[in-house]
Amino acid sequence: MALRLLLLALGLAELLAPRKVVDFWMNxxxxxxxVELRSWVYTAARLEGLVIVLWLLAAGRGGDES
Structure with a gap:
């Protein structure tokens, strides 16, 4: 559960403020x-954040079938 919350926070941060997240990790x-990054790096980070959030939402809907 804690890992999912951390991933959700990272995904939302990448989705909403990709420049800050990428610059933090590059530093x-x-x-x-x-270091000068290409412009597409921030778009890729935003897409990565979107994929993480959508993946977590889809995994949360499935429920625990154990």
């Missing part, structure tokens, strides 16, 4: 702060 990943 952690690289020593140089002046």
């Amino acid at each position: 952690l990943a690289t020593a140089e702060s002046d």
Whole structure:
């Protein structure tokens, strides 16, 4: 349950503010702060956020059949 909440938070952050999320992770990943990303990177991050949110919503509708 906690993992789903974390993934939901990440998905929503990527969906609503992809530039902040990508810039945060790029600053952690690289020593140089002046890395210039291509414009499609932010679109890809937004699409990734959408996929994560939709996947979690679809998984939540299935219920637990155990």
